Amino acid sequence: MRELFGAILALPAEQPVALARIIDRTGPGPRDTGAAMAVAADGQVIGSLSGGCVEAAVVTTARQVLRDGHASTERFAAADEFAVGLPCGGEIEVFVERLDATDRPLIRALVTALAAHEPIAYATTLEATPDRRLLYPGRVEPWRDLDRDAAALLAAGHSGLVGAQDCTPAAATRPRAFVQVFRSPARLILAGANDYTRALTVAATQLGYHVTVVDARETFTTPARFPAADAVVVDWPHRYLDAERRAGRVDERTVVCVLTHDAKFDVPMLACALRLPAVAFVGALGSRRAHADRTARLREAGLTAAEIARVRSPLGLDLAAHTPEETAISVLAQILAERGGASARPLADLDGPIHRP
Template sequence: MRDLLGQVLELLPDQAVALARIVDRTGAGPRETGAAMVVTADGRVLGSLSGGCVESAVLTTAHQVLIDGQACLERFAAADELAVGLPCGGEIEVFVERLDHTDLPRLRALHTALAAHHPVAYATTLESTPDRKLLHPGDSHPWRGLDQDAAALLTAGHNGLIGAQDCTPAAADRPRTFVQVFHTPARMILAGANDYTRALSAAATTLGYHVTVVDARETFTTPTRFPAAHEVVVDWPHRYLEAEQAAARIDARTVVCVLTHDPKFDVPLLSSALRLPQVGFIGALGSRRAHTDRTTRLQEAGFTNLEIARVRSPLGLDIAAHTPEETAISILAQILADRGAATAQPLTTLTGPIHRR
């Protein structure tokens, strides 16, 4: 939904749209909960839910929702010869609702929160006439008996269903509700103003990372050289990292990568990164000889072998990468595998679901 929000805001002053979102998923599936598709009154389709498996059926529902204004909840199971479904064997629930100009204030507030990188949740009751609410951290206003459950999902940082899950009398007071949580982007801090940093910053932004390039050399560290980076900072990398930690801008999702080959830059930064109470990934580009030298220097700085093992070096997966652009893919593949505790093995050699929960 995040990717479509700007287009929806442009459309709503002039026409209504149907918003379809995956609100629940069981087993394998091509998209996660919160994935969205928008159907306009003049027949355009924006976004997707499944890569083509169920879009045609949802499109028919969306047109009806646009006509009568009544939201609809549909479930799609494994496909067979007679029914639309998912060839991957999973099940999804899709909620289709009508949005018009009356929804603009709430959606504009959501867009503002996302632009400011503020965590926010968007709750929607799965009723024929949905009730909707934006929730921010610390918001204590009662709402349908669901505010505490929604706040818990916002704190946990993941989407979910709350409220009554059946047809008991409690459903009227606490209706089944989808809470979509929008986090601030995960950070990636890249030390070293060089071509590998430029390539990695460009690739990482496409995955949603907020990228900072930092180097103490003013001549090389310019926004012009790193157009994809969100921030380009002239400072000693270790000093910048320590200042960000002091300002509470480092968390368990933060990626720190050293892309230099200069001990006066990389060893101090790795030392600072290893002392962080929480960080998602620490990597260092370079040869095995360079890593051996770094290891010796880190040992001399008082770090144990177990602590030094947190540094992923040599950085990247073995995909025969040579150019900066190929190396960036190699590094990002390792970061994704590490983040998801995945094997980084070819899928053809593995068994079980491709998309793990």
Template sequence: MRAMLEQLITLAEHGPVALARVVDTTGPGPREPGAAMIVTPSGEVFGSLSGGCVEAAVVESARQVLTTGHAVTDRFGYADGDGLAVGLTCGGEIEVFVEQVGPDHLAMLAELRQQIADGSPVALATRLDTTAEWQLLRTDSTAAWHDVDRDAVALLTAGRSGVVGADECEADASPRPRVFVQVFGVPARMILAGANDFVRALSRTGRQLGYRVTVVDARETFATPARFPAAHEVVVDWPHRYLRTEYETGRIDRRTVVCVLTHDTKFDVPTIAAALDIDDIAFVGALGSRRTHAERTERLRAAGVTESKLARLKSPLGLDLNARTPDETAISIAAQILAERGNASGRPLDRINGPIHYS
């Protein structure tokens, strides 16, 4: 929708149009949540949702929405390429929400455009029902909105679009509506130093959590996109040098997560030292046994890393899950990152009291 925002504003100035957006996906799919298509009352179509698989059906829904004014939800699953059913030949599933957008939306669209132009993270929250109510949310938003504002802001903080709500509420609370939170902003980064099976597993988990994942390793033979298909980018460079360059060019911020999984002193000591030297990094962790951690800590001290900086290092990395395989270890690490990010204890919920969700 970001690329079509200006066109949407221009069209809506002259009257209602239908806006169709992908709000949820399962499995392989041609577009990510937030992909948009506009249909005018005259039948003009702008944008694409699936590269041609479901557009004709969505256009029919758009005509219905323009006639009734009520939003609708379409769901498309797998369809045999030789069959007549409407669906995706790639085997995935998508959910498309179609709503009417007109002059009444212009003020909020203009504010959204301004927030994006200013480089401020912002999210457009949309109720996935016939009303299609909108709300703009920012990371500092404090006003409650249908009891989904905290979950929506959490997505915004992570830089990931998604659906919230429609689950169990706290006692005496009203049911929460299902809401699509479309995030406009740069996703938080996860930088993984190393090129091994643990990095491959964590790159998958990190991407699922909405991070923009970078794998960096100086060994060209191992650092290839084919070995790390879930990573957004694979960089051949010394990790410590890469970190410093990214920081100097402004591509590291207070949401950035750095995990050192190299198991090699010549890589991990300078990389950890470089990461701890950047105050803006949110999380710095290093994989290894307690013995490895103790020996590595002494090397870091010898390299001039102060005690106050060492206190920021999460090592041995991960929560106590008795994880052994790379995939289990990735879950352990991701759980610690989420707990740190949310200022949570990481303890089992059945052993603590109080609300499950909190700010």
């Protein structure tokens, strides 16, 4: 995708281009959300959407978009004998828009940011409006009441659809839009290989987190037990976290949760996490008694009261959670609320719009 925008700029400025992107995907598919293909007015095709199974149909649509300038959205499901589709059995939604000379400054700014490895998002409404595409960050004026959604996706490093998903009045102010993010995903590092960790990996990946499970016990720490995790590491958690810090792979978006219930694992891990110069959230699962014991041990390890106060424990919101799956929702709800500066109170108890300005 990064190379594709550069290739578009290399085309003659007066030549319009139809840009086709996968904006949603369900089930298996040959390409991920955000995969793109461009069709130039001279017939040149750049990039690939699906390895060929629906590309002929998309090229036909792209040529129509080039002719009339009207954006198009199409869904392709599993193939059958009567319709074009995906042999893998999944489903994708493809958005095709026309880019011409007036869009070159925006594309040039995007290519410049990508070359500098700056986090950036390309947001496009799926409707024809005068103000239908822009880049984040860099926008000062409010944009279609979607700024908070786009900012949240950029912070998470996760592309996705935002805005109204139907024909309700909200679509007038919050149109359906695709935000394509060019940034590595936010990290969730889970210390401890147990059932709660497994439930958290499943739920967190749905939110776009890159999830790592780390535990020193080789018997329990296997990819087979945590199939949803992006990485499963056999190591002492604090040693792994320190190595990631030294490698520059921990930043202000990184979330660290300790789930071990074992002082020899969780105290060194918490001490390491709390001394990091930048980390989004540090939490520890366990009872109030367990947290009191950890607090005393962290104090003995030389941490200050201010550092210890950053630990969120007992971890999670009060949702009457009991099972690992319920607890995962409780924990992630707290992380989301703190990340967004929200109250975590019921919306019915609050005044004003549901979506914050």
